[in-house]
Structure formats: C-alpha cells, structure tokens
Amino acid sequence: MSPFVFKSELWTAQYTGVKVNTVAAFMRALNEVDDDTIYYHLYRNLFEYHFLPTDYGNSFAYWLAENGFPVLAEKFSAIDLMECVCISDVREEMLKILHSGVDGFERLCKPFYFIRAVRKVVDTGVVANNLEEFREGVRKVGIHSLFYHLVTSRLVHGEAVNDFSRWLRSVGEEEKAEEIDRIDLMAHSLYEIRGMILRYLES
Numbered sequence: 001m002s003p004f005v006f007k008s009e010l011w012t013a014q015y016t017g018v019k020v021n022t023v024a025a026f027m028r029a030l031n032e033v034d035d036d037t038i039y040y041h042l043y044r045n046l047f048e049y050h051f052l053p054t055d056y057g058n059s060f061a062y063w064l065a066e067n068g069f070p071v072l073a074e075k076f077s078a079i080d081l082m083e084c085v086c087i088s089d090v091r092e093e094m095l096k097i098l099h100s101g102v103d104g105f106e107r108l109c110k111p112f113y114f115i116r117a118v119r120k121v122v123d124t125g126v127v128a129n130n131l132e133e134f135r136e137g138v139r140k141v142g143i144h145s146l147f148y149h150l151v152t153s154r155l156v157h158g159e160a161v162n163d164f165s166r167w168l169r170s171v172g173e174e175e176k177a178e179e180i181d182r183i184d185l186m187a188h189s190l191y192e193i194r195g196m197i198l199r200y201l202e203s
Contacts, residue, residue, distance in 0.1 A: 004167045006126040006137050008145040009152055011047065011117045013040065018114040023069065023105040026112055027098045030060075033114050035087040039155075040117035042081060042090065046185060047147055057081075057186045060094065067109035072097060082185055085158050121148065131171060135201040138164075143190035150185060150193070164197065176200050 016037055020026045030038075041059035056062040056077045065073035075097045084090050124141050128134035138146070149163035165177035179200040183193060 001129070001171055002167075004128040004134055004137065004163075006124045006128070006141045006145050007148050008122050008124050008142055009148040010120045010122060010144070011040075012120075014116045014118050016114045016116050019111050020114075021109050021111045022107065023064070023067075023072075023098070023109065026063075027095065027105070029114060030091065030094060030098070034116065035091075036119065037114050037116045038087050038091055039119075040115050042084075042087075043147075043151060044115075044117075046151070046190065047144070063110070063112045068104070069102065072102060083160050085154055085160050087155065119152075121152075131173065131201070134167070135198065138194065138197055138201065143194060146190050146194055146197075150180075150183075176203075 016033060018029050018033060018037075020029050044059055045057055056065055056073055058076065058081075061073045061076035064070075064076060076094060079090060079093055081090070124145055126137045126141055126145075128137045151162075153163040154160060162180065165180045168174075168177040168180070180197055183196055185193060188196070
C-alpha cells in the first residue's frame, strides 16, 4: 500500500491586461488567453467558497447572464467541469457555444477582466498510511488541499478521476471511492464537500 501524501494549492490572482466589453471581443480573447486564465475563471467560484450570488457556477457564465445573454450563460454553466481533463477541451466547447450565434455580439457590455491564476502546489506535511490516517488527514488539512486533490489532480494526470478515489481503490475501498466520485463539486462549498467525504469514510 502506497501512502497518500496530502498536498495543497495556493493561488495568486494576476491581471492579464485583457479587458473586453462586447461578446465578440470576449470570444476573441477566450481563444487567445492561456490555460491558467481559463482555469481561474472556471474554478474561482469553488476555490473561493462560492462567491458568486447566482446559480451560475463560473465567471464566464455569470458575466454573460449579467449582460443579457441568458441562453449562453446557461450553456456555459451546464459544461460538466468534473469530466474535464484538459482545459483546452473546455475552451473549445465554450467557443463552439459562442459560434452557435446569437444577436448582439457587438453590443456594449459591462467590462470583463481576464485574470490568471498563478498557482503553487505545496506539501502539507500530512501523510496517510491506512484508511484511518486518511480520514484524519481529510479532517485536518485545509480546504484548498481538497481542491487540489479533487480538481487540479485530474488535470495533472489527464484523467477524469480524483486523487482521493484513486487511492481508495488502491486499498480496496471501491464503494467509498464511488461515493466520492458522485459528489457534484460545483454544487457545494469545499467545507460541505469535506463533511460529505468524512461521512462516506466513516460509514
């Protein structure tokens, strides 16, 4: 049995210098900004404790809704980020939605500022050698450790499976792994997700 090493993720928000005020300009920028910028706007809501006061789960969808494009906003919000293993695939899907076309792409909107996530992965010093230590590790580490292992790790490995479920399967805990796989990460705060995982691990 390999030990589970808990890591965490730190973000610094960096303005890219890209500002748009039409959907047409937004589309061009979306095609040009780097993956870390797309990543920031897709996952900021989860990383920062669901700061958006709407049903729209990412910054792009919120901006489109705020500027009178509810159909596009719904489509952006409906993208299943938990199946995402490559940011470029999500970028292509968003561009495809925009290219499907609606009127008003040149109409002036509230500005959208593209921000990049400058990320750093760090060791937490918490290591688990068995299920009990793993459960205590989940209880002990900060919530951004959960974010790293549930979200970022899938992009790192290029697989639609998170670190927690991968390790649980390696120690024969298939049912617990499946319970974690079924969590809708975008529908809950990281604090709520921690509580759910702990309940599954204790069952």
